[in-house]
Amino acid sequence: MSGAGPASEAPGPVLEVREDPDIRRHQIASRLTNVERRLLTYLARHQTLVACVGNIGAGKSSLVKLLAYSTGMNALFELPDEGFEDHIAQNASLFPLLETAKNTAKRALEEYYASINEFILCQARERPHSPAWLAAKRNLEHGALGIQHAYLDLRKMQLQAVPHLTASTCIDGSPLADRFAFCEVLHRDMDVPYLSAEALGIIDRRLDAEFRDLVRPGLLVVLKSPVDALLRNIRERRRDEETLRADDLPEGLVRLVRALNPRYGAIVATLRASGWYDGPVLEIDVSRIDFVSNVRHLIAVYEGIEALLVPKEFRA
Numbered sequence: 001m002s003g004a005g006p007a008s009e010a011p012g013p014v015l016e017v018r019e020d021p022d023i024r025r026h027q028i029a030s031r032l033t034n035v036e037r038r039l040l041t042y043l044a045r046h047q048t049l050v051a052c053v054g055n056i057g058a059g060k061s062s063l064v065k066l067l068a069y070s071t072g073m074n075a076l077f078e079l080p081d082e083g084f085e086d087h088i089a090q091n092a093s094l095f096p097l098l099e100t101a102k103n104t105a106k107r108a109l110e111e112y113y114a115s116i117n118e119f120i121l122c123q124a125r126e127r128p129h130s131p132a133w134l135a136a137k138r139n140l141e142h143g144a145l146g147i148q149h150a151y152l153d154l155r156k157m158q159l160q161a162v163p164h165l166t167a168s169t170c171i172d173g174s175p176l177a178d179r180f181a182f183c184e185v186l187h188r189d190m191d192v193p194y195l196s197a198e199a200l201g202i203i204d205r206r207l208d209a210e211f212r213d214l215v216r217p218g219l220l221v222v223l224k225s226p227v228d229a230l231l232r233n234i235r236e237r238r239r240d241e242e243t244l245r246a247d248d249l250p251e252g253l254v255r256l257v258r259a260l261n262p263r264y265g266a267i268v269a270t271l272r273a274s275g276w277y278d279g280p281v282l283e284i285d286v287s288r289i290d291f292v293s294n295v296r297h298l299i300a301v302y303e304g305i306e307a308l309l310v311p312k313e314f315r316a
Helices: 025-045 060-071 094-125 131-164 175-189 197-211 227-237 251-265 267-274 295-309
Strands: 014-016 049-054 074-076 169-172 219-224 281-285
Touching (some): 049 060, 049 175, 060 169, 060 219, 060 295, 074 131, 094 131, 094 251, 131 169, 131 197, 175 251, 281 295
Parallel strands (some): 049 169, 074 169
């Protein structure tokens, strides 16, 4: 499993998923089950961490579910909602610990979204730097740092567990995406900084001290999409912390999704430059590759993973 050694001289390849238009209907079952079988066999013998990252609503958890139950991998999620349960083969003792950490992160996320909306409402009625404005801003900064601490705690626990799990693991999210997409947006890309420079320094120190020696992905899967499609997906899934009422998203969430999209568009180059990740990357434009409801597209995703992870001699 990939560790935290020195970066390789040449970065790993970046592959964009494309549908094979020549697959005939009668070939679909064989093509899908064959690539699933090859991945299942390889990933059972070669312990690998696959991390899925992308903007809110891109479909990270859906892909992790499909991967886990098609290829025998463990699956670790970042939310405790029904349908997002961790899947860990032969190690049920981890469930209570991870569930506690996820519930803590969910509460922190709800508080954070509430602080954003409170600040946006305050901006509409108060002049900048008034006592009420400053109080709402402090609450927002507290919430922004709080959610980062909660997710760092969860990510750390998950990554500490990964080397001890049977077979390979796919994971929903990454501390690297949290830092180099989410935190960058909160500190640099909003109308005022939601995350202070001091808070960003705290996060960087935690990342350096606590994550340098933890396992790193053997493959990074980056999910991308236009903003309108992301917002549509968020409305359709109707998570409690993301919706005000039917088909109505909080303004703070909409602003966040719009600001995050360019950051995720540049995430590979950012991670390369930071020295945190130099391995192979699979990019999926989920507005074009619908792996959830189009089996030809799912085949393309699995074959892309295979092309980046599985040596040709193993596939023979």
